[in-house]
Amino acid sequence: EIVMTQSPATLSMSPGERATLSCRASQSVVSNLAWYQQKPGQAPRLLIYGASTRATGIPARFSGSGSGTEFTLTISSLQSEDFAVYYCQQYNKWLPFTFGPGTKVDIK
Amino acid sequence: QVQLVQSGAEVKKPGASVKVSCKASGYTFTDYYIHWVRQAPGQGLEWMGWINPTSGHTNYAQYFQGRVTMTRDTSLTTAYMDLSRLRSDDSALYYCARDLRNFGPFAQGHWGQGTLVTVSS
Secondary structure (H helix, E strand, C coil), X not given: CCCEEEECCEEEECCCCCEEEEEEEXXXXXXXXXXXEECCCCCCEEEEECCCEECCCCCCCEEEEEECCEEXXXXXXXXXXHCCEEEEEECCCCCCCEXXXXXXXXXX | CCEEEECCCEEECCCCCEEEEEEEECCCHHXXXXXXXXXXXXXXXXXXXXXXXXXXXXXXXXHHCCCEEEEEECCCCEEEEEECCCCHHHCEEEEEEEECCCCCCCCEEEECCCEEEEECC
């Protein structure tokens, strides 16, 4: 099973700041990496797939990068609605998928 | 529009089984894999497995092997997740989710509303 780790566990930021979230896989997942956002009481929402492709309707301030084992989600200028928990997930096709433990972005 | 509507909350005793359903609409059911993901209170997301609705082929997370069974009924466009030998730490919100792209498996672009399963004696 591929183990996903995320850092930091919590990111305390102010609106307008740039947020950088990291995700690491225990072995290469090529570009089979997705990012999800989850707000309290809501189902997760897909933000990024293929490591860097924004899902439909996702604002351009969200960007993803990386390949292999190291990935980054960047939020260029935090808006009030962006304070949430972010999960990475590897979806290496025929292996079990796995999520990272999440990064909570909260208001400083 | 794509909709995934899950069955209602369940309360079960330890050792029992639970079966959660996920009714899909708004797309061709057999074209997209269905995943099951759970979330314990205050915890992160845990991927449980996927089912290919065309073939019925499944892939389960190692942790759930032997306890989970995912099935589907194509005539009802419904997927099911059966979890047996329930323990208190199986208390969680269970989500079904559909692949973003057809002929996956792939990242999950559509999610059900979640089904709360509580395991308590």
